[in-house]
Amino acid sequence: MSVSKLSFYSQTLCMDQDVLVVLPDKGEMAPPEPDMPSTGWPVLYLLHGTSHDYSHWMRYTSIERYSTDRKVAIVMPSAQLSGYADMVYGESFFTYLTEELPSLIRRIYPISSRREDTFVAGCSMGGYGASKIGLTYPERYAAIGAISNGNHAYIRPIGFHARNSLEEFSPAVADARHLLCWGIGKEGNPRGTGEDLYTLAENDLRSGKPLPAIFHTCGSFDRNLAMSQDMRNFFQSLEGDPFRYTYYEEPYGEHTWEYWDRWIQTFMAWLPIRLDSSNLPL
Numbered sequence: 001m002s003v004s005k006l007s008f009y010s011q012t013l014c015m016d017q018d019v020l021v022v023l024p025d026k027g028e029m030a031p032p033e034p035d036m037p038s039t040g041w042p043v044l045y046l047l048h049g050t051s052h053d054y055s056h057w058m059r060y061t062s063i064e065r066y067s068t069d070r071k072v073a074i075v076m077p078s079a080q081l082s083g084y085a086d087m088v089y090g091e092s093f094f095t096y097l098t099e100e101l102p103s104l105i106r107r108i109y110p111i112s113s114r115r116e117d118t119f120v121a122g123c124s125m126g127g128y129g130a131s132k133i134g135l136t137y138p139e140r141y142a143a144i145g146a147i148s149n150g151n152h153a154y155i156r157p158i159g160f161h162a163r164n165s166l167e168e169f170s171p172a173v174a175d176a177r178h179l180l181c182w183g184i185g186k187e188g189n190p191r192g193t194g195e196d197l198y199t200l201a202e203n204d205l206r207s208g209k210p211l212p213a214i215f216h217t218c219g220s221f222d223r224n225l226a227m228s229q230d231m232r233n234f235f236q237s238l239e240g241d242p243f244r245y246t247y248y249e250e251p252y253g254e255h256t257w258e259y260w261d262r263w264i265q266t267f268m269a270w271l272p273i274r275l276d277s278s279n280l281p282l
Contacts, residue, residue, distance in 0.1 A: 001025060001068045003058075008104070012096040018052050019101070021109060022067045022074040024232055038113040040071040041104070044268070046099070046109045047084065047122030047129045047141020049148075054078040059265060060257035071200045072119075075105055081177065083152065084129025085195060098140075100135055115210070121145025124224065124258040127216075128152040128197070135200035143172030145267040146216040147257055150227020151234070152177075153189065153196040198234050205242060213244040215270050217263045246270065 002023040010017045024041060046063070048056050057063050069073045082093035106113055120141050122130040128147030133142035135232045155178075159164045192199050204211055214235060218228035228249075235245040248266075253259045 001064055003064060006104075006258055008106070010096055010100060011274070012100045013093070015091075017106060018054055018094075018270075019105075020058055020063055020074075020076040021105070022058075022076075023109065024068045024071045024073060036110060037117075039117065039183050040110045041071070041270075043073045043075060043111045043119070044145075044271075045075045045077070045102075045118075045120045046264075047077070047079065047097075047120070047126030049122065049124030049126050050081065050128075052128035052207075053080075056257075057120045057264075061096070063262040063264065064267055066268050068121075070271070072268065072271070073109065073111055075101070076247065077101055079126075079129065081180075082142065083125065083177045083181040083195075085181040089179045089180045094133075097129075112194055112224070113234045115140055116272070118143070119143045119266070119271055121147065121215075122149075123147045123150055123264075124255065125152070129213070132200065133198050134194065134205060134214075136194065138204050138207075138209045138211050143213045143214045143271055144233070145264070146214065146230070147260055147263050147267070148224055149220050150218075150229070150231040151197040151225055152227065153191055153193070154227060175190060179282055197231065201238075201243070205238075211243050213246075213272065215246045215267050217248040217250065217266070219250045219259055221252050221254045222259075223255050225249075278279060 002025050005022050006019045006021060008017060025036065046057050048054065053172055057076050063074055074110065077097060079093045081096065083088060084094055086092040086094045105111055112118065118132050118141050120130040121144065127146040128151070131144055131146045134141040178184045182192055182195055194200065215226070216232065218225055222228065232247045235243055250259070
């Protein structure tokens with residue numbers, strides 16, 4: 001495999017950014033890998049959670065091995081505490097992640113530009129961000145991986161499942177995110193806007209565009225369980241299962257890297273990637 005750190009100046013954010021990229025090759029950038037598709041590697045944009053950055057998936061999971069096993073490239077950017085939004089009081093991280101970054105990645109790396117080869121996933125805040133990105137642009141992404149998250153536009157009315165006093169920071173972070181990301185104070189909410197996953201999904205259904213498949217999981221001891229179950233109820237209520245929605249709730253699973261390391265493997269095995277049997281892991 002090849003791992004590279006790309007540092008560059010973002011025209012959208014007006015500041016330097018770092019991105020980690022894993023390619024599922026044999027570590028030989030030239031000549032082209034014989035098993036690389038002619039269209040380039042399938043790609044998974046993998047997003048971090050609250051208080052994390054581009055490095056955490058590499059530091060706390062074996063994402064390099066999973067990339068090689070599944071023959072899919074991994075792109076890991078940073079989004080700070082943006083809620084994956086074009087912030088009202090901050091930077092335009094949503095535009096950066098959906099426009100500038102994919103264009104740059106395709107120019108530099110042998111990455112497929114086909115919808116059927118393009119996926120987005122994340123944990124916690126990143127799972128919400130992945131869901132928002134995939135539902136905003138369903139014509140660009142074949143699948144969404146939502147791990148330990150719900151519809152964060154509903155975080156205040158639904159709340160969260162705190163396991164201990166160390167999680168008491170969550171309401172304060174949620175309040176700050178509502179104000180800085182969406183410009184909404186404690187009495188308001190972003191429901192019915194482009195930050196609301198349910199509104200985005202309903203818009204997709206009316207649009208006639210191709211719909212991404214959704215993989216969703218949360219642990220029963222996760223602080224985001226209530227939001228996750230609400231998201232589950234919404235997608236399972238849609239007639240005909242248009243998003244091919246898959247949900248798993250692991251007993252006693254918590255909001256931890258151990259959980260995310262397990263379930264990113266399951267998500268990547270679930271992805272609709274067409275592989276030659278000789279490329280599959282043993």
